[in-house]
Amino acid sequence: MHKSKKETLSEIKRIAREPFLLVSIIVIFYLLIAFVIFPIFQVLKTSVSVDGHLSFANFTQVLTKSYYIRPLINSLVLGIVTATIGTFFGFVFAYAITRTPMKGKRAFRLIATFPMVSPPFVVALACILLFGRAGIFSGFIGNIYGLTGLVIVEVIAYTPTAFLALVGILQAIDPALEEAASDCGASRTKVFKTIILPLSTPGVVSAWLLVFIQSLADFGNPIILSGDFSVLSVQAYLQITGMYDIARGSTLAIMLLVPTVLAFYIQRYLLSKKSYVTLTGKPTSATIKNLEWYIKTPIYFFCIFFAAVVVLFYGMVVWGSFQKLWGVDSTFTLNNYIDMWASGKDYIKDSLIVALIVTPITGVLSIFIAYLSARKEFIGKNLMEISAMLTFAVPGTVVGIGYILAFNSKSFFMPVSLTGTAFIIITLLIFRNLPVGIRNGIAALNQIDPSIEEASIDLGASSSTTFRRVTLPMITPALFSSLANSFVKSMTAISAIIFVVSGKWNLITVAILGYVDNSQYAQAAAMSLLLVGIVVIALGLIRLVTSKMGQGMNYSNLEGEN
């Protein structure tokens, strides 16, 4: 889109006429530059400088040492395997939900997406409790410390991501097409091969990439379960916390960043083409026909199996939390909860305070940015969108390192050091959770005809009044799904915040990881359950409020932790 000078000029004039808009744009640009661009830039800068000079020595060193190369290869292998299995599982599950008359769809859906509301490493903890040498299925799948164990836990943790992406895609394909094809005599296989598969391919690839990104960025599971199979996110963390080597830690972080960002933009590109969606976009009156038994049975069996595995893993955490000494003495006890409460209540309090501050700010800010980007024209709009979405693609490890580098001392963007304050944790979480909210907001706004807002403006209301009185009430569901996402992510984040917690401000996920690190599995299980409980209650409350307002919250807009 090329604009003439005149148009640009009139654009500036229009913005200047709306001081509220102008000020907000400036403030948002400042925030994005200071808290999104600047930290990532610092990581990049640190990785390419030695003693303050530009140098690629860090990269040449990293790329010649086997103990840096191997984690890179391992991360990619793990990402590819997890993404492939996770996407396949997600597809079968999504197919079952959208295309079969399976009973109890709601329950299946709830179970399949449950791993999203728990901290990612709870699955790894359950895996040790189940399949470790002291576990009840000891030796069942061999050595769990390494690729095998990691693939199992990451598939459980990230299949929901693929599932949710694919449910959307499959729902968008009109069943009438399939009906027409089978009415014309096409077999089931033919319908699947010629209609469903080609129409959903871009969606499948995009789901694959999403899981790949999450697996690559995962920190909680590998730090517990990677054994000798070292991965990049953990190596970057050990390099910094163990070797005091920020330069090479940043270099490893950049190596982690490149494939993730690449995958992210390929995914965005695929989705932006949209050519695969059938015209109406909504399921028509065509009904789901009863399928042959040889199609239904394996699909149902698979869904039951996956749901059973999820229940088994989380059930194990419940059971483990009541044992006196995990693996040695299984007497029933509440002591783990008492111990956990005694040493952990400060962490719980801090986590709640942080989440309660982060949630409303993220919700409002993301909706506001979404509004600007969907409804207003101004210079640098694309830049605003790209930088706001950036933190979604960037692995938490990179963001965490960026924040310590950027805010440890005074800088141009921040007149005071933020290290050790609650503020650094809060800003990190706000800007990490922003992209999901913005995406939900834009999607919601795109469904509302701008002429409604135009009418308000034509009748003399200002831009801000129109936003408050007209737009905002219409996008309430999107706002609330942002709030839910933001709360869940604030309570369960680990990969980035582990770098910025401090004596005064520490979080529950870090405390759980500390328990696991000390092999105090029962206490870890007890605290994990408490955390999951808090999150579920909060989601319930948010849902209650939303349904009171007459509109259902879109649960499927939750995104997995990066």
Added chain:
Amino acid sequence: MKKLFTAIIIASMLTITPCFSQGTNEGESKKKTLNMYTALDSEEAKYYLDAFEKETGIEVNEVRMSAGEVAARIEAERNNPGASIWFGGSNTDHISAASKGLLEPYKPNTSFELIDILHAPDYEWSGFYTGIIGFCTNTNYLKEHNLEAPTSWADLLKPEFEGEIEMAYPYTSGTAYTTFGTLIELYGLDGALDWWKKFDKNIHQYTKSGTACIARAGLGECAVGIGFSHDILTKGIQNGYPLVMTFPEEGSGYEVGGISLIKGGKETEEAKIFFDWVFTVEAQNLFVKYNRIPVNPDATVAEGAIKLTDINLVNYDAIALGEAKEANVKAWRDTIGK
């Protein structure tokens, strides 16, 4: 409803902006506080700190990290330390940090004379307890496989233990580095690395924290763990895990638990009060619960705890090993490739 949203929008726009000028004000409260990094376990640290808070009324905010992480944190924050005192962790890590100029010298007021191995020449750090490197072995595993618990470094190389031994990375844990340092004292750096190349085959996995392997050996996740005697007693045997503790006959290394002031820390006065308190009989008596060997001669020693005089020890040069830590660790990583 509309009014509510108007209020939300306005309130958040108003709060976001002033929010950014805060941050410096935090920590200013009437009650005296002390920010601390500790390498002791949260639970154990809390046990000591509660006693200290009760006695002095100074509130301690502690963050628990491994010794390596503390050192990294202090270095990253050298312009603006987030804590004033570093409590716990092998003195090796304190020495390494001192050589980078990150610590503030302080000679504690003690009722007894600190012997030479218990402080830096210019008191950049002091030692408040001691501990010896030992092996803990799962007794069920020994019975099942009809084996004896290892009693020497050479035993650890036996093929019976292939894939059965766990310890931390020498670059993330003070315990593991002390183990590496012991082998350097015994065989020289090259000899130690040769030994380790064979030893690596018997490693199941390296962990981040130095004490994780004890409970893991107790659980049977591995057969043998290497750690400090006080950790093996407290976290293993006394917890009820089926473990037996042995020591290498060629000679074992020991750690001195370090405490130091962080250079540039803001609560110097409170930090010094804590520093002095740690060496009092009252404080040192608390170590009984966690089997640490006190340095105050008047303090009670835990029953069953091993004393430095009970075991064949190597001549462990903590200062030389601490200063050479970066080079030694690099050599280890280049050789072992992990």
